[in-house]
Amino acid sequence: MSTSDVTPVLQARGLVKRYGHVTAIDGADFDLLPGEVLAVIGDNGAGKTSLIKALTGAITPDEGEIRLNGEPIRFTGPQSARQHGIETVYQDLAVAASMDIASNMFLGRELRRPGFLGSALRMLDKKRMRQEAAAHMADLKIGLRSLTQPVETLSGGQRQAVAVARSVAWAKSVVVMDEPTAALGVKESGQVLDLIRRVRDKGMPVVLISHNMPHVFEIADRIHIHRLGRREALIKPSDHSMAEVVAIMTGALRVSDDGGTVVADADAAEAAGVSAH
Amino acid sequence: MTATTMPYDQLKGPTKVRRLLATPTTGPLVALLLACVFFSLTTEQFLSGGNFSLIVQQVMVVGTLAIGQTLIILTAGIDLSCGAVMAFGSIVIAKAAAEGGLPPFVAIALGLVVCAVFGLVNGLLVQLIPLPPFIVTLGMLNVAFALTHIYSAEQTITDLPAPLTALGETFPLGNTDITYGSLVTIALFLLFAYALSGTSWGRHVYALGNSPEAARLNGIRTSRLTIGLYTLAGVVYGIAALLLISRTGVGDPQAGQTDNLDSITAVVLGGTSLFGGRGAVLGTFIGVLIVGVFRNGLQLMGVASIYQTLITGVLVILAVTVDQISRRKAR
Numbered sequence A: 001m002s003t004s005d006v007t008p009v010l011q012a013r014g015l016v017k018r019y020g021h022v023t024a025i026d027g028a029d030f031d032l033l034p035g036e037v038l039a040v041i042g043d044n045g046a047g048k049t050s051l052i053k054a055l056t057g058a059i060t061p062d063e064g065e066i067r068l069n070g071e072p073i074r075f076t077g078p079q080s081a082r083q084h085g086i087e088t089v090y091q092d093l094a095v096a097a098s099m100d101i102a103s104n105m106f107l108g109r110e111l112r113r114p115g116f117l118g119s120a121l122r123m124l125d126k127k128r129m130r131q132e133a134a135a136h137m138a139d140l141k142i143g144l145r146s147l148t149q150p151v152e153t154l155s156g157g158q159r160q161a162v163a164v165a166r167s168v169a170w171a172k173s174v175v176v177m178d179e180p181t182a183a184l185g186v187k188e189s190g191q192v193l194d195l196i197r198r199v200r201d202k203g204m205p206v207v208l209i210s211h212n213m214p215h216v217f218e219i220a221d222r223i224h225i226h227r228l229g230r231r232e233a234l235i236k237p238s239d240h241s242m243a244e245v246v247a248i249m250t251g252a253l254r255v256s257d258d259g260g261t262v263v264a265d266a267d268a269a270e271a272a273g274v275s276a277h
Numbered sequence B: 001m002t003a004t005t006m007p008y009d010q011l012k013g014p015t016k017v018r019r020l021l022a023t024p025t026t027g028p029l030v031a032l033l034l035a036c037v038f039f040s041l042t043t044e045q046f047l048s049g050g051n052f053s054l055i056v057q058q059v060m061v062v063g064t065l066a067i068g069q070t071l072i073i074l075t076a077g078i079d080l081s082c083g084a085v086m087a088f089g090s091i092v093i094a095k096a097a098a099e100g101g102l103p104p105f106v107a108i109a110l111g112l113v114v115c116a117v118f119g120l121v122n123g124l125l126v127q128l129i130p131l132p133p134f135i136v137t138l139g140m141l142n143v144a145f146a147l148t149h150i151y152s153a154e155q156t157i158t159d160l161p162a163p164l165t166a167l168g169e170t171f172p173l174g175n176t177d178i179t180y181g182s183l184v185t186i187a188l189f190l191l192f193a194y195a196l197s198g199t200s201w202g203r204h205v206y207a208l209g210n211s212p213e214a215a216r217l218n219g220i221r222t223s224r225l226t227i228g229l230y231t232l233a234g235v236v237y238g239i240a241a242l243l244l245i246s247r248t249g250v251g252d253p254q255a256g257q258t259d260n261l262d263s264i265t266a267v268v269l270g271g272t273s274l275f276g277g278r279g280a281v282l283g284t285f286i287g288v289l290i291v292g293v294f295r296n297g298l299q300l301m302g303v304a305s306i307y308q309t310l311i312t313g314v315l316v317i318l319a320v321t322v323d324q325i326s327r328r329k330a331r
Helices: A048-055 A077-081 A101-105 A116-120 A126-139 A157-170 A186-201 A213-219 A242-250 A266-272 B015-023 B026-041 B049-074 B080-099 B105-126 B135-150 B161-169 B179-198 B198-211 B213-219 B222-248 B259-269 B281-300 B305-330
Strands: A010-019 A022-032 A038-044 A063-068 A069-073 A084-090 A174-178 A206-209 A222-227 A230-236 A253-254 A261-263 B168-175 B176-179
Touching: A022 A048, A022 A063, A022 A222, A038 A048, A038 A186, A038 A213, A038 A242, A048 A174, A048 A206, A077 A084, A084 A157, A084 B179, A101 A126, A101 A157, A101 A222, A126 A157, A157 A174, A157 A186, A174 B049, A186 A206, A213 A242, A213 B168, A222 A242, A230 A242, A230 A253, A242 A253, A242 A266, B026 B281, B026 B305, B049 B080, B049 B176, B049 B179, B049 B222, B049 B259, B049 B281, B080 B105, B080 B135, B080 B161, B080 B222, B080 B259, B105 B135, B105 B161, B105 B222, B161 B179, B161 B222, B168 B213, B176 B179, B179 B198, B179 B222, B179 B281, B198 B213, B198 B222, B259 B281, B259 B305, B281 B305
Parallel strands: A022 A230, A038 A206, A038 A222, A084 A174, A174 A206
Antiparallel strands: A010 A022, A010 A063, A063 A069, A222 A230, A253 A261, B168 B176
């Protein structure tokens, strides 16, 4: 994949966000290409969350530029990012537990009945919402017994599937997933990773924030390594080992201009058991 | 999902029976029917149109308060001020019409606005400071109670113009007399049942009660919704104030002092969870009727009224226990 001839779906250049003396984002760049799963990794406090918040409209950067499909854009809030087709799956899922799956998929975007019933009585079109929810779930091959069962009766993996399906259903450009496997067991994590693959195969680019290196290496097309408020490196998982990626993340190694790695901190690199190549 | 082997079937839900059993209103409804059967068998007078009409009349004020209370409890809040706000509203309406010389309908509108302002202030304090609903409405209970007594100078207001008590009039249905006020209460229950189950607004109320954060992340304006709910509850208390006047025929500063707890009792008996996000306003209607039927039936059996209170207390504890256990099962 070459970055020069393809327009990134979502791109940022030189983002800066300061809170008093603290610089949360320090000149960060970001590139998401069409149809890829881009993992964003970084140590705690590296500023991943701030970067993602800036890209999804939750915070407004002080400096820098964000482009969506090549066009400069300014989000005024999460709602504005959603309107531009960027959907986020939150770590704590953001589902209403006692409500059923279809209601959750359409939460905040309910469909009304056509005609008088909808306009004057504001009556919900429950049947159409159920059918469309069913179509979305089928599209992603998510098998559930019923769309009328409350979300709280589902397993953790199934809930995550509902949250993912909801975001994919509404996303026009990008789906951002914040630690989608963090709370799940091995088998359920596998199911969610399969689901992410199917989302990508539909052509929807995915930004995946994760701490789980095996998961990142299993599913990511490219890895954005965040360190000290900026992008330290943008690599392919096939070019580097997991140990190297961790070393870049912690500052022991640095990616050189030719795509190899050089030792940035000799003691740390030795401690981590990695060397330049 | 590959490992989820359940066959995909888009519209088939759990069977009708199982869904019915899972509905929080089913238990209260069964309890109500059992109570009706019991009192029909043990007393001569219970099973009659006139007696049922009387029960509805007896519960219509608390029932209307309980509608507002349901809205607040669905958001995981609680409103201790509803009875006192209603009492103040009724004094405002009665005084404005009987002593202030305002046209009756203007006086009624004024009472609704005053009650709405109480609700609005509750909502603003709960949402914007933010403060726990229990404390805010406890304070407001005292404020409204004091204002009622100051404004009325402890005097019952009599000689009210006819429109204020019109809802206390009856019309015959077959050989049973029904008050118009009962119809207003039933109409309000149906209106809110539709709004909560059939519109986006209702969905948002439930989502808010489930998790304000999840609701917000889904683009629901939770702050506006919460403040609006408290204000709307205030309007409903204003309607209850009018029903109170129509039932007693006077403006009584002593009225409604235990109605806040009675309304909570009705909501809880109706299967609405104090933890928010679960329940239904028709359940509250059933809860109100349970209280009414027990009081009426026990009275007909000649049981002293203090035992009626005792049994209501036991029922409430039973209802909350059932709610807690079913919530644990749902996890």
